[in-house]
Amino acid sequence: MLEKLDSGIAVNRFGLGARPGELGTLVGDGRDWLRAQLKDPPPQLSDSRLRSSSDILVEALALRKEIRQSRQAAALETAAGPQLPALMKVPQLLRPVYIEEATARFRQAVATDRPFVERLTQFWTNHFAVSVDKNLVLGLAGSLEREAIRPHVLGNFGDMLLAVERHPAMLLYLDNHLSVGPNSKAARNVERRHVERKVGINENLAREALELHTLGVGGGYSQTDVTTFAKVITGWSIGGEQGRRPQGEPGKFMFRVELHEPGAKVVLGRRYPDTGYDQGVAVLRDLARNPSTARFIATKLARHFIADDPPSKAIERIAQAFGASGGYLPAVYGALIDSPDAWAEPLAKYKTPSDYIVSSYRGLEIPADGGRAPLAPFDLLGQRPYSPGSPAGWPDRSADWDGASALMKRIEWADAVGQRVGNRRDAAQLAPQLLGETLTSATRTAVARASSGAQAVTLLLAAPEFMRR
Amino acid sequence: MQRRDFLSAGALAASGALLTSRLSFANTSADGKARFVFVILRGALDGLAAVPPYGDRDYASLRRDLALSSENVLPISDVFGLHPSLVFLKESFSARELVVFHAIASPYRDRSHFDGQDVLENGYVRPHAAQSGWLNRALVAMPDRRVSTKEVGVALGQNIPLVMRGPAAVTSWSPSKLAALDEDTLERITDLYAGDPLLAKRLADALAADAIAAAPGVNMESVAKNGGAPGARYTEVVHAAAEFLRRDDGPKVAVFDTTGWDTHANEGSAQGQLAARLAALDAGLRSLKEQLGPVWADTAVLLATEFGRTAAINGTRGTDHGTAAAAFLIGGAVRGGRVIADWPGLSGRTLYQGRDLMPTQDLRSVLKGVLEEHLSVPSRELDTVVFPDSGAAKALRGLVRT
Numbered sequence: 075m076l077e078k079l080d081s082g083i084a085v086n087r088f089g090l091g092a093r094p095g096e097l098g099t100l101v102g103d104g105r106d107w108l109r110a111q112l113k114d115p116p117p118q119l120s121d122s123r124l125r126s127s128s129d130i131l132v133e134a135l136a137l138r139k140e141i142r143q144s145r146q147a148a149a150l151e152t153a154a155g156p157q158l159p160a161l162m163k164v165p166q167l168l169r170p171v172y173i174e175e176a177t178a179r180f181r182q183a184v185a186t187d188r189p190f191v192e193r194l195t196q197f198w199t200n201h202f203a204v205s206v207d208k209n210l211v212l213g214l215a216g217s218l219e220r221e222a223i224r225p226h227v228l229g230n231f232g233d234m235l236l237a238v239e240r241h242p243a244m245l246l247y248l249d250n251h252l253s254v255g256p257n258s259k260a261a262r263n264v265e266r267r268h269v270e271r272k273v274g275i276n277e278n279l280a281r282e283a284l285e286l287h288t289l290g291v292g293g294g295y296s297q298t299d300v301t302t303f304a305k306v307i308t309g310w311s312i313g314g315e316q317g318r319r320p321q322g323e324p325g326k327f328m329f330r331v332e333l334h335e336p337g338a339k340v341v342l343g344r345r346y347p348d349t350g351y352d353q354g355v356a357v358l359r360d361l362a363r364n365p366s367t368a369r370f371i372a373t374k375l376a377r378h379f380i381a382d383d384p385p386s387k388a389i390e391r392i393a394q395a396f397g398a399s400g401g402y403l404p405a406v407y408g409a410l411i412d413s414p415d416a417w418a419e420p421l422a423k424y425k426t427p428s429d430y431i432v433s434s435y436r437g438l439e440i441p442a443d444g445g446r447a448p449l450a451p452f453d454l455l456g457q458r459p460y461s462p463g464s465p466a467g468w469p470d471r472s473a474d475w476d477g478a479s480a481l482m483k484r485i486e487w488a489d490a491v492g493q494r495v496g497n498r499r500d501a502a503q504l505a506p507q508l509l510g511e512t513l514t515s516a517t518r519t520a521v522a523r524a525s526s527g528a529q530a531v532t533l534l535l536a537a538p539e540f541m542r543r
Numbered sequence: 544m545q546r547r548d549f550l551s552a553g554a555l556a557a558s559g560a561l562l563t564s565r566l567s568f569a570n571t572s573a574d575g576k577a578r579f580v581f582v583i584l585r586g587a588l589d590g591l592a593a594v595p596p597y598g599d600r601d602y603a604s605l606r607r608d609l610a611l612s613s614e615n616v617l618p619i620s621d622v623f624g625l626h627p628s629l630v631f632l633k634e635s636f637s638a639r640e641l642v643v644f645h646a647i648a649s650p651y652r653d654r655s656h657f658d659g660q661d662v663l664e665n666g667y668v669r670p671h672a673a674q675s676g677w678l679n680r681a682l683v684a685m686p687d688r689r690v691s692t693k694e695v696g697v698a699l700g701q702n703i704p705l706v707m708r709g710p711a712a713v714t715s716w717s718p719s720k721l722a723a724l725d726e727d728t729l730e731r732i733t734d735l736y737a738g739d740p741l742l743a744k745r746l747a748d749a750l751a752a753d754a755i756a757a758a759p760g761v762n763m764e765s766v767a768k769n770g771g772a773p774g775a776r777y778t779e780v781v782h783a784a785a786e787f788l789r790r791d792d793g794p795k796v797a798v799f800d801t802t803g804w805d806t807h808a809n810e811g812s813a814q815g816q817l818a819a820r821l822a823a824l825d826a827g828l829r830s831l832k833e834q835l836g837p838v839w840a841d842t843a844v845l846l847a848t849e850f851g852r853t854a855a856i857n858g859t860r861g862t863d864h865g866t867a868a869a870a871f872l873i874g875g876a877v878r879g880g881r882v883i884a885d886w887p888g889l890s891g892r893t894l895y896q897g898r899d900l901m902p903t904q905d906l907r908s909v910l911k912g913v914l915e916e917h918l919s920v921p922s923r924e925l926d927t928v929v930f931p932d933s934g935a936a937k938a939l940r941g942l943v944r945t
Contacts, residue, residue, distance in 0.1 A: 207803070249808040252859035272607055274858025278807040281654070281864065291655045291670075297896065300654075454720060456701040463802050464586070466657045473674065476741065477702030477715040478748035485732060485746075486721035520735050529728055536732050538739040 080104035082510030083420055086543040087379060088411075089189035091433025092508045105411050111188040112404045116195070116227045119220055121178040127217035127242050128325030130171055134210055135314055135325070137167055168213030172206060175216020176449055176459035181442040184435045191227060194407065196428075197378055198223045199460075201371075202238045202287060203467030204247040206460045214243035215460035231371065231401035232362035239283060239358060240327040242312050248279035248465065255308040255335025260319075275335070280304035282465045288361040290370030295342060302339050306346065307354040309334030368396035374470070375406070380415050381422045382471040388413040420512050421542040424472035427455035429543060430484060434491060434535055437508040438499055455483050481541075488535035489528075496528025505534055512539045577876065577917050577943075578788045579796045580831075580844040581678055581706060584824075585660060586804035588848040589862050590869030591900060592817055593629070594645055594882075598622035601889035605855040609812045619643060623882050627813050628821035631829040635873050639880035642942060644870040644909060646884050648850060648902035650936075654864035656805070659849030664706035666907070666930045675709030677929050678798060681914045682711035684924035694751055697787050699780040699799040707798045714748035714794070716756060716787070718779060723753075755793050756786065777801055781827040785834035788842070796918070804848060808859040828873060840875035843917050843943055847906060853898050854889050865899035870906060876917060876943045883939070911938035916945045 084104025085092040100107045141163070186192045199219045206212040222241045226234035238244055245251045253276040254261055261273050280303040284295045311330045313322025322328035329351035338347045344360065346353050361367060372392035376384030388410075395409035410416060425433065431451045435442055442448060452458050462468045469475075502522045506513050517537040524530035534540060595611040596602050598621050603610040616624025617633040623645065625633050635641040651662035651670065658670035666677025682695050696713035698704060703715050724732075729750075736743040784797045803820055810817050824846075832839045851868030867887075873879070887893045887901035895901040907930045914920040915938050920929065922938060930936070 249859055249861070252808050254858050256858070272856070272858065276807055276857050276859040276861065277863045285655050291653070291658050297654070456717075464656065464805075473703070473705075473708055475702060476745060477698065477700070478745045478752060479715040479717045480701035481742065481745045482749035482753070483701060483717075483719060483721070485729075486719060486724060489724050489728060490721055514738075516735060516738060520731055524731070525727065529731070532728055533731060533735065537735060538742050541742065 080417060081107075082512045083417055084108055085189070085510070086433070086512070087416075087420075087423060088193065090183055090186070090193055090429070091189075091436045091543070092510070093436045094439065094504060094507045097507060097510050104417075108190050108411050109408070111190045112228055112407060116191055116224055117182070117186065117188060118224055119178045119182055121174070121181075123174055124178060124216070124220065125171070127214050127221055128323070130168070130213045130217065131210065131242055131312070131325035132314070134164055134167060134213055137162065137164055139315075164209070165212060168210070171213040172216065172460070173449065175220075176452075177443050179216065179219065179459065180432070180448060183432045184440075184442040189436075194403075195219065195224055195227050197375070198227060198234065200462065200467035200470075201374065202234075202244070203462050203465055204243050204460070205463050205465070206458075207463060208247055211243055211247050211460075214241075214246065217241075218243035226403075228404055229402075231367075231396070231403055231406075232359055234403075235287060235362050236355065236358055238287070239279070239307075239354075240310065242325065242327065244279070245310060245312060245327070248282055249276045250279040250307060251311040252276055253279075253304060253308050254333045255305055257337070258308060258335055259332040260330075275301070275304045275308060277301055277304040279310075280307060283358075284361070286465055286467075288358075288370070289364055289366040290373075293364070293366035293370060299341055303341050303357060305335040306339050306341065306357050309351070310354060362401050363397075365393075365397060368393040368401075371406070372396055375410055376413075376415075377470050378423075379410055380413065381419065382473075385415045388415040421539055423543050424476050425541055425543050426468065426470075426475055427457035427480070427484075428452065428459070430541070431455060433508075433540070433543075434488070437504060437534075438491070438495055438531065440491075440495060451487060454487055456480060484541070485532075485536050489532045491535060492528040492530070492532035496526060496531045499527065499531055501527070501530035501534040508534070509537075509539050514539060575795070576841045577795065577919075578835075578838060578842040578874075579913070579918055580784060580788070580842065580874075581796075581798045582844060582846040583660070583663065583704065583706065583798070583800040584804050584846060584848040585656070585800050585802045586806075586848075587656060587659070587850050587852055587864060588804040588868055589806055589810065589817060589852040590645060590848075590867065591852070591854060592806075592810065592812075592862075593626050593821060594619075594643055594869040595624050595626065596622055596645070596886070596889070597624050599886075599889050605889055607856055609810060609856050609860065611813060615813045620882050622886070623884070626818065626821050628818045629825045631825045631832075632871065632873065635828075636880055640873060640875060640877050641879040642872040642877060643882045644872070644884065644904060644906075645882065646867045646887055646900055646902060647870050647904040647906050647909070648867045649847075649906045651850065652866065654850065654866075656849060656864070661705065663847065663849045663906075664704060666706075666910075666933075668932050672931075674705075676704070676706035677910065678706045678796065679709030679711045679713060680929045681918065681920045681925070682713070682796060683709070684920045684928060686919050686921075694748060694794055696796040696798070697752065697784075697794040699783050699787075699797060704798060704800060712748070714752040716749075716752040716783060718783065752787075755790065756783075758790070777823060777827050778830070781831050782834060785831055789835050789838045806852070806861050807857070807863060808861040810856070810861040832875075842874040843876045843913055844871075844873045845910070845913060846871040846873070851900055854894055854900055855898070866895045867900040867902035870909065872909065872913065872942055878942060878944055905933075905936035907933050907936040908939040909942065911936065912940050912942045916940060917943040 081097050081100040081104045084107050088108050183192050204211050204215050206215050218241050222237035254273040256274045264273050277300050281300045285291050309330045311328050313326050313328035314324040341357050346356050372389045376388045380388055391413050392409045396406050399405035505521050520533045521530050595616055597613055597616050615627050618624045619636050649662050650668045651659045661670040664676045665673045667673055694712050694714045698707045698715040701717045707713050736746055780799045787793045806817050847870045848868050852862035852865040857863050885903040887903050911925045915922050
């Protein structure tokens with residue numbers, strides 16, 4: 075019985091929902107299908123319109139400067155003087171970038187034949203969450219995923235961690251570019267000029283790196299560790315014009331030594347000599363290898379792939395693989411796949427809105443970029459891409475997504491999808507192809523007896539087994 | 544300045560004249576008219592900016608150029624003021640419909656937003672101690688009231704926040720931009736969910752909420768119309784809350800949340816980032832009052848956050864995660880015009896761990912007082928089921944007109 079369910083679990087829980095025919099291509103064990111996806115280098119988004127974070131940032135910062143200068147110029151004009159032409163605002167510049175990024179990612183999720191890797195990519199993006207409701211992040215969230223997550227999704231956790239913490243999107247999102255060591259050269263210069271303004275650290279990135287990216291809350295760090303780690307990463311900033319300070323490469327990571335708090339520092343009981351930029355790298359390397367990190371990541375993976383309250387045996391197994399491999403992610407995923415718990419209970423996870431939309435499009439072979447507003451379904455169902463609203467990312471439990479109003483939205487949307495494609499899709503024929511052995515006789519019957527093709531599609535998408543994975 | 548210089552609950556109870564003059568009002572809780580709204584301010588509201596202690600001798604030096612002064616605060620005592628954005632709150636204070644709490648905190652003492660919010664909502668001492676929230680457990684303990692819907696509580700949003708999850712029947716509602724389903728399809732889906740208790744329950748709850756939203760006299764259309772524009776969500780939510788609560792046969796308890804209070808950098812002062820958010824919050828509360836009409840007289844709205852922020856500004860003109868914060872109780876049913884604070888001061892010695900405003904009041908005392916006197920939740924239940932291990936946090940009574 076379990077054997078028969080394996081392929082359905084593989085494509086729906088570990089993948090992004092079956093495409094028609096996909097279940098049939100799984101020969102033998104669903105586990106083999108998953109392992110095979112981990113072999114080649116991870117796929118990158120191929121859309122040529124997508125630009126590097128530094129390009130986007132340089133353009134946004136240039137616009138910002140232009141706006142500031144035009145405001146200053148306007149202030150000099152007399153009240154009766156000529157009005158300056160209105161400049162585009164920064165969000166207007168970045169919104170099209172955001173839409174292109176999110177659409178490219180959506181397209182990839184719907185079309186990919188390595189859906190396990192794509193789901194893992196989304197998992198890590200959510201683990202290292204930024205949110206586009208904060209100014210410049212609107213233009214950079216997509217590039218964070220492309221530049222720091224995707225290249226490492228089948229690599230080492232420590233490398234991904236470093237790539238993320240250095241990325242302009244994360245530095246800006248958690249304010250680290252503004253953080254100044256209280257005894258740094260820059261702080262002393264400010265003091266010498268007797269400016270009233272105080273400069274100092276901002277502990278936002280340091281705290282979230284410990285709490286959300288590595289050790290997890292309760293992972294053994296103190297407030298002193300947070301503050302000290304914040305000092306360690308003072309100077310982790312972004313290149314570009316900053317008064318008379320060195321410019322570096324505009325829009326790219328830059329270690330600004332004049333902002334860095336000098337001296338050796340003790341984090342989690344270990345002393346790190348002052349090696350400038352490398353001091354932060356050394357702390358991150360140790361954090362990546364910390365047993366609390368292994369356990370925290372294992373718990374999150376198990377919650378995402380097994381159950382809201384994952385069994386401790388599975389967590390142990392995954393954490394063990396994380397520790398033994400030094401955070402080599404394919405080994406970690408292997409331990410997840412090999413956990414019998416991951417295959418014991420079908421449909422243990424309630425789909426997030428994003429899962430629900432992507433699996434519907436895959437199952438019905440709807441192109442992701444059709445229509446004028448490809449991201450509209452995400453808005454309607456309450457999960458706009460890259461906008462979890464907090465660095466903790468989207469929650470990953472049923473109760474966070476199964477609200478009454480949320481369910482009604484899904485059903486209404488399923489109805490709209492049915493109206494749109496119902497006369498061109500045979501839901502009765504698709505049902506077993508998408509749901510495999512999890513298809514219940516109640517759903518099979520309801521879909522078969524629908525009064526129209528549109529209604530059949532609606533019933534298939536609204537079915538309890540399609541709401542879950 | 545000395546500790547206990549300010550109106551504490553005890554001092555106020557002693558000035559009994561004010562209390563008794565209100566006793567002739569209808570007992571809103573016993574006849575089931577009382578409405579309660581809980582607003583979660585997610586992200587850790589800076590209590591020292593929202594309710595600046597401009598009379599505290601250490602305040603200005605901690606806040607430096609972000610400090611508000613007697614020039615720009617809206618004073619509510621010779622020590623405390625309201626942020627200049629909080630115009631409606633100031634009016635409500637003057638109308639004795641607002642109580643301001645300061646140096647208040649949940650039992651949570653670390654500085655993680657997510658665990659802090661969990662404790663704020665679960666009502667336990669520790670994060671992740673329960674899958675249900677105190678407000679839902681309080682609904683279970685409420686005496687039977689003659690309401691025609693079984694859902695006493697509604698969450699404004701697609702999903703239900705932890706504070707409202709649990710055994711009591713609650714629903715969630717948010718405006719829809721999609722066409723409603725035809726009856727036949729809906730019936731078939733209802734049949735399809737017969738074997739799935741969770742989905743069957745959720746669908747029934749959604750239909751119940753939609754029925755209220757579609758009832759004559761309810762104007763949800765304008766709610767939905769506002770959607771889409773940035774910042775419109777909050778306006779939309781407030782409007783929907785009012786539409787549900789002002790009905791006799793609708794839910795009596797509503798919950799919603801607002802975000803964006805995590806002001807680590809460039810927080811601003813009388814103007815700026817936080818000022819704009821506070822202004823929006825203030826305007827939303829004003830429109831809640833307007834839209835509730837006469838029902839406002841039976842309403843108490845409690846606004847709370849997971850924890851406060853550092854007493855001093857950080858190196859980036861913002862504030863980092865702290866401990867004690869401010870909270871607000873507002874509404875026609877509130878015995879307001881008071882600041883309730885056991886002010887610990889802001890000198891280096893009195894700061895919690897040398898950096899945060901010291902908590903001197905337990906938020907659970909306020910919640911218990913409101914739930915007991917406004918919603919008639921028995922105190923026995925409050926001490927055990929609703930807020931386990933809260934014996935030390937005695938209910939703060941006299942906050943609402945009973």
